[in-house]
Amino acid sequence: MSLTLLQAWQGAKARLEAAGITGPVIDARLLVEAAADATRADIVTDPYRALSPEQEARLEDYVSRRARREPVSHILGRKGFWKIMLSVTKDVLTPRPDTEVIVDEVLKAFPEGMAFQMLDLGVGSGAILLSVLAERPAAKGLGIDISEDALAVARDNAANLGLARQVALLRGDWTAGLGDASFDLVVSNPPYIATKVIETLDPEVRDHEPRLALDGGPDGLDAYRLLAPEILRVLKPGGVFAVEIGYDQKDAVEALFRDAGAAEVRTVLDLGNRDRVVTGVKNPLEIRL
Known part of the structure; x- marks a missing residue:
C-alpha cells in the first residue's frame, strides 16, 4: 500500500527525531515536498494523496541521508536565502x-x-x-x-x-x-x-x-x-x-x-x-x- 503525503511526512519526522536531528519537523516537510513533487499546501489540503513507488524510493534515500547528518541543502541541491533560491553544493x-x-x-x-x-x-x-x-x-x-x-x-x-x-x-x-x-x-x-x-x-x-x-x-x-x-x-x-x-x-x-x-x-x-x-x-x- 502506497504512503500518503501525511504518512510520509509523519514517518520522516519520526525517523529524523530518532536520529537526533535538530528541526525534524521542517526537515521532514522539505524532504517530502521534494521527493513527492508536492508543496506545503498539498500536505495540508491533500494529505491522503498517494506517493508513487519512485517518489517513495526517493524519499527513502533523502531521509536516510539526512539521518546520517547530511545537510538538507546538499540533499536537495538548493537553499533559500533572503528572497532568492540558490543552488548549493x-x-x-x-x-x-x-x-x-x-x-x-x-x-x-x-x-x-x-x-x-x-x-x-x-x-x-x-x-x-x-x-x-x-x-x-x-x-x-x-x-x-x-x-x-x-x-x-x-x-x-x-x-x-x-x-x-x-x-x-x-x-x-x-x-x-x-x-x-x-x-x-x-x-x-x-x-x-x-x-x-x-x-x-x-x-x-x-x-x-x-x-x-x-x-x-x-x-x-x-x-x-x-x-x-x-x-x-x-x-x-x-x-x-x-x-x-x-x-x-x-x-x-x-x-x-x-x-x-x-x-x-x-x-x-x-x-x-x-x-x-x-x-x-x-x-x-x-x-x-
Missing part, C-alpha cells in the same frame, strides 16, 4: 539566515535606484552579492573566491537569477590585484572558526562544509587581520563595509578595522541577539586648502 558554505543581516544593512545604506560598485570577498555561492543585486538593479558587483568550484556555483546562481549582466566573478586571493578606492561597498563572510573548534561542530558543518570556508586559524581572526586594511584600501572614500563575525569576535574585529582607519565602526546583532556583523565606513578624503 559541497563546494560552498550553505547560506544561513544569520548572514542575511549583511544584506539588510547594505540595503539600508544603498537606496533603491542608486548605482554603486560592490565587492564580495569569498563569494561562495553568491548569496550576499546576488541578494543585494537582485534588489538593486542599478548596481554592479564583483565576487572573488579562491575556489574555482565555488565560483562555478556562483556563476550558475547568477545565470539562474537573471543577474549575469550585473556580476563579474573572478578567482583570486582576497583583494590581490585590485586597485585602490575601487568600490562603494565591500562585504565578506570570511572563515572565522578557530581551527581547534572545527572538530567540535555539528556533523552537518564539520563533515560536509568546505574547510576552506570555515577555518579562521588558531584564534579565528586570521582573515580579518588581512582584510581590515585591504578592505579600507579598495573602498572609495565614504564607502561602506560589512563583514560577518563569530559571536565572540566583536571587540577584536572592531579594533582591527579602527586601527586600519575605518570610521563609524559598529556591530549589528542577528535575530538570535548575537553579535553578527561589523560594519563601518572609510573616511572621506580631507580637503586641504
Whole structure:
C-alpha cells in the first residue's frame, strides 16, 4: 500500500527525531515536498494523496541521508536565502539566515535606484552579492573566491537569477590585484572558526562544509587581520563595509578595522541577539586648502 503525503511526512519526522536531528519537523516537510513533487499546501489540503513507488524510493534515500547528518541543502541541491533560491553544493558554505543581516544593512545604506560598485570577498555561492543585486538593479558587483568550484556555483546562481549582466566573478586571493578606492561597498563572510573548534561542530558543518570556508586559524581572526586594511584600501572614500563575525569576535574585529582607519565602526546583532556583523565606513578624503 502506497504512503500518503501525511504518512510520509509523519514517518520522516519520526525517523529524523530518532536520529537526533535538530528541526525534524521542517526537515521532514522539505524532504517530502521534494521527493513527492508536492508543496506545503498539498500536505495540508491533500494529505491522503498517494506517493508513487519512485517518489517513495526517493524519499527513502533523502531521509536516510539526512539521518546520517547530511545537510538538507546538499540533499536537495538548493537553499533559500533572503528572497532568492540558490543552488548549493559541497563546494560552498550553505547560506544561513544569520548572514542575511549583511544584506539588510547594505540595503539600508544603498537606496533603491542608486548605482554603486560592490565587492564580495569569498563569494561562495553568491548569496550576499546576488541578494543585494537582485534588489538593486542599478548596481554592479564583483565576487572573488579562491575556489574555482565555488565560483562555478556562483556563476550558475547568477545565470539562474537573471543577474549575469550585473556580476563579474573572478578567482583570486582576497583583494590581490585590485586597485585602490575601487568600490562603494565591500562585504565578506570570511572563515572565522578557530581551527581547534572545527572538530567540535555539528556533523552537518564539520563533515560536509568546505574547510576552506570555515577555518579562521588558531584564534579565528586570521582573515580579518588581512582584510581590515585591504578592505579600507579598495573602498572609495565614504564607502561602506560589512563583514560577518563569530559571536565572540566583536571587540577584536572592531579594533582591527579602527586601527586600519575605518570610521563609524559598529556591530549589528542577528535575530538570535548575537553579535553578527561589523560594519563601518572609510573616511572621506580631507580637503586641504
